[in-house]
Amino acid sequence: MKKYARPISAIALILVILMSFSGCGIVDFTRSIFHKENTDVSANIGNSQVQGDVTGDNQNVTDSANVVPPSTQAQTHTPVTNNATSNNNATKPNNNTTQFSQTTTTTQNTPVVNPDEPISEEELKDLPVKEVQDMLFATEDPNTAGKILEIAGFEYDEEQGIYYSQMNPLQRKFGFNLVYDMAAPVAGMIYDTKRIEFEYDGREWMIQIWKGQYGITSGAEIGLYNRDPERNFQYDCADDEDLIEMQFDFYNMNEFVFSRGPEKHWWLTGFKVLHAGVPTLIDLDMTLKFTDKQMAQAFVKSLKKTAGSSLVDPMTYKVEGSTVRIKW
16 A cells, blocks of 8 residues: 555655645636546435425515425434535435435445555446545544545535635635636636625625536535625624534435535535536525524525526525525
8 A cells, every 4th residue: 555655645745736626716727627536436316306385586475484304204324524514415315395315335446445454446447436546534643634534624425525715714815806706717716606795793705606617626605704894895703702504415417415514614515526517507595594583584685686697596495583494
């Protein structure tokens, strides 16, 4: 294994550099080449259309609307995450709005890795992508790949095979402005984004949502920012006392891929490596729980305008008290 430590670390370094994207902070200017996902595990998930009683821009939003947060019941196992709480796995359980069925088949040609024996080049080449990621990032012992990933501000969810942002990455110190989105295509990041700006408690707030292709990954982000009224360009990433509970399910072409949250955060993210996704074919089912009803109402007032202008890629929502559920 020591023979391949250096090339594996180099691969990890390249992967993490490409992962150093952000809706809030450092933008990496490395172009990425799309790859077909190499995996020996295939999931046959039935097509389904997420449906529900949603309130659009042409209807009145009431606090008595029936909000049904995504169910976390009937799970077979719980993802293992570091410094974050995740109550969902890569097989979304049935609920009253969405139904999925999954059958998993594993090929007999997948090599079995013995940690006490060196891995040959042929075995390394034939390993599925997730197993390679597990070797690099899912170990309890400190290693070069894991340290690089941590420095870049991300963690690895072994159960779902995805990457997500830490609570206190370096990016949190840099705030957010439109320049980051303007520079994104140069870094090979092609995504759709929505900015919902609103005023609450004497400050200007913004919740921004992203979904699309981030170099060699596809994924999504929800960011929470605020600033003093006299500032008109730069937002600050929300402080710990301003965090709200966030959750989202990620679908690609009507198939469930992964889930994040629910947890209190300012930058809830999820990215799946070597997974291709067109922004308009990616769907997010999000739930935001604000600190109080007044904050939710201020947010919904602006959300209504945003949803009304989303014609090509419709956005719908419903609200109950301080909880808002958005489908986009």
